[in-house]
Amino acid sequence: MATTDHGVTSPGRARIDARTLREDRWWLQPLTTFVVFSAFVVYATVRAFMGRDYYASPYLSPFYSPCLGDCVEGASDFGQPFSWWPLSAALIILIFPLGFRMTCYYYRKAYYRAFWLSPPACGVAEPHSAYSGETKFPLILQNVHRYFWYAAVLVGLVLTFDVVLAFRPMPAEYAVGDGETSGIHMGLGTLLMIANVVFIWLYTLSCHSCRHVVGGRLRHFSKHPVRYKLWTWVSKLNGSHGRWAWYSLFSVALVDLYIFLLATGTIQDLRFF
Amino acid sequence: MSYTLKLRIWRGDKDGGAVEDFPVEVSEGEVVLDAIHRVQATQAGDLAVRWNCKAGKCGSCSAEVNGRPRLMCMCRLSDFEEDETITVTPMRSFPVIRDLVTDVSFNYEKAKELPSFSPPPRDADGKRRMAQVDVERGQEFRKCIECFLCQNVCHVVRDHEDNKEAFAGPRFFLRYAELDMHPLDTHDRRELAQGAAGLGMCNITKCCTEVCPEGIQITDNAIIPMKERVVDKKFDPLVWLGNKIGIRNKDNDGRTEV
Numbered sequence: 001m002a003t004t005d006h007g008v009t010s011p012g013r014a015r016i017d018a019r020t021l022r023e024d025r026w027w028l029q030p031l032t033t034f035v036v037f038s039a040f041v042v043y044a045t046v047r048a049f050m051g052r053d054y055y056a057s058p059y060l061s062p063f064y065s066p067c068l069g070d071c072v073e074g075a076s077d078f079g080q081p082f083s084w085w086p087l088s089a090a091l092i093i094l095i096f097p098l099g100f101r102m103t104c105y106y107y108r109k110a111y112y113r114a115f116w117l118s119p120p121a122c123g124v125a126e127p128h129s130a131y132s133g134e135t136k137f138p139l140i141l142q143n144v145h146r147y148f149w150y151a152a153v154l155v156g157l158v159l160t161f162d163v164v165l166a167f168r169p170m171p172a173e174y175a176v177g178d179g180e181t182s183g184i185h186m187g188l189g190t191l192l193m194i195a196n197v198v199f200i201w202l203y204t205l206s207c208h209s210c211r212h213v214v215g216g217r218l219r220h221f222s223k224h225p226v227r228y229k230l231w232t233w234v235s236k237l238n239g240s241h242g243r244w245a246w247y248s249l250f251s252v253a254l255v256d257l258y259i260f261l262l263a264t265g266t267i268q269d270l271r272f273f
Numbered sequence: 274m275s276y277t278l279k280l281r282i283w284r285g286d287k288d289g290g291a292v293e294d295f296p297v298e299v300s301e302g303e304v305v306l307d308a309i310h311r312v313q314a315t316q317a318g319d320l321a322v323r324w325n326c327k328a329g330k331c332g333s334c335s336a337e338v339n340g341r342p343r344l345m346c347m348c349r350l351s352d353f354e355e356d357e358t359i360t361v362t363p364m365r366s367f368p369v370i371r372d373l374v375t376d377v378s379f380n381y382e383k384a385k386e387l388p389s390f391s392p393p394p395r396d397a398d399g400k401r402r403m404a405q406v407d408v409e410r411g412q413e414f415r416k417c418i419e420c421f422l423c424q425n426v427c428h429v430v431r432d433h434e435d436n437k438e439a440f441a442g443p444r445f446f447l448r449y450a451e452l453d454m455h456p457l458d459t460h461d462r463r464e465l466a467q468g469a470a471g472l473g474m475c476n477i478t479k480c481c482t483e484v485c486p487e488g489i490q491i492t493d494n495a496i497i498p499m500k501e502r503v504v505d506k507k508f509d510p511l512v513w514l515g516n517k518i519g520i521r522n523k524d525n526d527g528r529t530e531v
Binding site: 006007008010011012013014015016020021022023024105108109112113118119122123124125126128130131132133134135139140143144145146208209211212216217218219220221222224228238239 | 342362365407432453478501
């Protein structure tokens, strides 16, 4: 099948024309990644540009948090410094979590394989005739990952604050029973936001750049026992970085969808107390 | 329990070759290398195959089994169905010499380009010291048996012969990382890793880790940490500023760039 002379069919190598001799379903993983990531990108793009139905008191969609643009009443807990921004408020802050995930070492592996087929799977020849990796613009910008990590920590703190706010009493229209709306509230939305922020933190703290910053960059663990301890903790999380990447991707979309359905009046929040 | 294995082996040399059928009697508990040896003993006495320890420790019998880079001595026949055809070919990233034997000298050339460990002067009592926790850090990297399966599977050179000159490969990024994390080493190899060794060409798709018979986390524990160290040196303005005004720790003091 392969007709190139720069890769596995290069002169001098064993003459085998097949692009791969693998007989297992090597295509399944990149295909799954392609479908799921594409679905998320489409969903997130639609929701980010929508500019409405992102707040159902007391819940704020993670796509719009912090809501710094011309947001609906109650959604801006950090003010509206970008109230002049003519487009959706999500576009102001999504660059940070998006940049964090786009430059993430796990996601890089996933999308290089699934979208760029470089390579599609191990031992399966890629279709490109030339390759320079991450040495040239724009891919050399992957090296700014740690800066997106710094931003992701701030976003994580904001989302944690949102979870605290999600325990606030709900407005009267959501009241149940005798109409009581004061005191601490907890609904399914609160629960989903808790799960989401846990996955977001697991993903953020298991980051390879985090691992480097807390202690990986050291030459002498013995001289920095606290940082060494932190490094061992992050290393344990880091072993499942890919898993947290997927879980947090699903959870953030699920929370947004739930809040969208609440905000549009499609469903009512399942209230526990 | 024995059965007839439908074995196919690539035979030929640099001028050409093809996969040939060698149905061979095998027994429960055998590995691919056993089947290859039986073919050699009973059907094709001139079949060329490189092997040595038969225990997954010498790294000699690297090949590709059904398209996947494996050590033939560690590839159990019980992992396959008895009626499954097993195709064994030489590693497809290196020049073939004959049959299953390839010329892996590319790797030795790359090894020569890597400046070796450079310790500081000894202590007054004639010894050198490092703490146990620092000793343990590099142990994983020293498990490498140099089977070169990671070098073989890496698409940077597997799919692009022209990159061989500029790319050292995962086995040597492992060595770069090991030395860079070594508390006693006095060389700073970060520029070299990014430049001459081509660390930036790696797009961390982790095939090297997938095929490592020693289970070394090459990507997560060596390549990515090394990439982050290169970022410290070349791409992070805050690190540069911190070094200039003296608020970074002095971990890299005493090292000279090579």
